[in-house]
Amino acid sequence: MLTDFFSLNGKAALVTGAGKGIGARIATAFAEMGADIILVARTEADLERVASDVRDLGQNAYVYPCDLTDESQIKGLVASLQKEIEGLDILVNNAGAPGKGYGSLATVDKRRFEHTLDINLSAAYSLIHHMLPLLQSPKQASIVNISSAMSWMVDSQMAAYAAAKAGLDQMTRVLAYELSPDIRVNGIAPGAIETPATAFITQDPQRLEETVRWIPQGRLGQTDDIALAALYLASSASGFVSGKILEVDGGMAALPGSAIQSRLQKS
Numbered sequence: 001m002l003t004d005f006f007s008l009n010g011k012a013a014l015v016t017g018a019g020k021g022i023g024a025r026i027a028t029a030f031a032e033m034g035a036d037i038i039l040v041a042r043t044e045a046d047l048e049r050v051a052s053d054v055r056d057l058g059q060n061a062y063v064y065p066c067d068l069t070d071e072s073q074i075k076g077l078v079a080s081l082q083k084e085i086e087g088l089d090i091l092v093n094n095a096g097a098p099g100k101g102y103g104s105l106a107t108v109d110k111r112r113f114e115h116t117l118d119i120n121l122s123a124a125y126s127l128i129h130h131m132l133p134l135l136q137s138p139k140q141a142s143i144v145n146i147s148s149a150m151s152w153m154v155d156s157q158m159a160a161y162a163a164a165k166a167g168l169d170q171m172t173r174v175l176a177y178e179l180s181p182d183i184r185v186n187g188i189a190p191g192a193i194e195t196p197a198t199a200f201i202t203q204d205p206q207r208l209e210e211t212v213r214w215i216p217q218g219r220l221g222q223t224d225d226i227a228l229a230a231l232y233l234a235s236s237a238s239g240f241v242s243g244k245i246l247e248v249d250g251g252m253a254a255l256p257g258s259a260i261q262s263r264l265q266k267s
């Protein structure tokens with residue numbers, strides 16, 4: 001059956017930023033499809049809530065609080081994991097945010113710029129680097145990096161985040177080549193998705209209206225939209241796809257730059 005290609009039965013998946021938003025939904029979606037889930041973020045209480053949902057779905061859940069901007073914590077995470085599992089089938093690098101790097105050139109210094117690079121780019125590199133022995137153990141592993149429409153769109157106050165996500169996209173392509181054929185590496189570039197991180201949009205009717213105006217599908221994305229794309233890229237349904245950045249943005253990436261410009265000017 002073609003649907004079998006989407007099954008994650010017997011697989012182990014690690015999802016970063018799994019405590020809320022997109023990462024939490026990817027974790028529970030993968031559990032629905034049969035995977036055991038390793039949940040990583042800083043806030044243990046959030047991870048425990050999602051772990052409980054995973055267990056309710058009949059799958060194992062392992063909770064690992066970790067600040068991914070701290071390489072020693074990543075090393076500790078990998079060392080603990082090596083005692084628990086033999087191999088890792090799926091790694092989703094989802095943790096990220098504009099964070100301290102959000103702001104104008106005048107206000108964001110090098111330290112704040114680098115902090116944004118740390119969580120959105122370097123953490124993914126470091127995790128893949130240290131996880132490599134575990135990822136090389138299964139016959140075919142899949143890495144999914146959660147990027148952003150900001151990796152290709154131009155907006156002010158976003159230099160650090162945009163640079164980090166653009167770097168993540170190119171790292172995805174390079175590693176897809178370097179790690180083939182045993183490990184596939186792909187990315188997802190979400191548009192505006194309804195999560196705790198975008199509450200500042202959803203809770204402000206005028207801002208919501210302005211945002212939706214330049215999304216051809218006429219709505220914000222939901223975490224399901226990203227989880228379904230991640231399921232495709234993580235499962236053998238996408239067995240011949242590697243090095244691809246999949247835009248899940250309600251059609252925004254298909255708009256010519258001039259159309260985005262005119263929609264922005266109306267707002």
Ligand SMILES: NC(=O)c1ccc[n+]([C@@H]2O[C@H](COP(=O)([O-])OP(=O)(O)OC[C@H]3O[C@@H](n4cnc5c(N)ncnc54)[C@H](OP(=O)(O)O)[C@@H]3O)[C@@H](O)[C@H]2O)c1
Nearest residue numbers: 017019020021022041042043067068096148192193195197
């Ligand atoms: N929502 C959108 O519209 C949108 C659009 C484009 C791209 N994205 C990308 O999608 C991903 C998820 O976004 P989201 O909206 O779901 O964000 P969110 O709701 O704020 O969740 C972010 C998750 O990342 C974790 N995290 C943040 N910093 C961390 C750190 N230093 N170490 C470990 N975990 C950390 C957070 O947990 P703790 O704070 O407990 O650590 C949380 O679980 C991000 O990479 C974001 O850039 C989102």
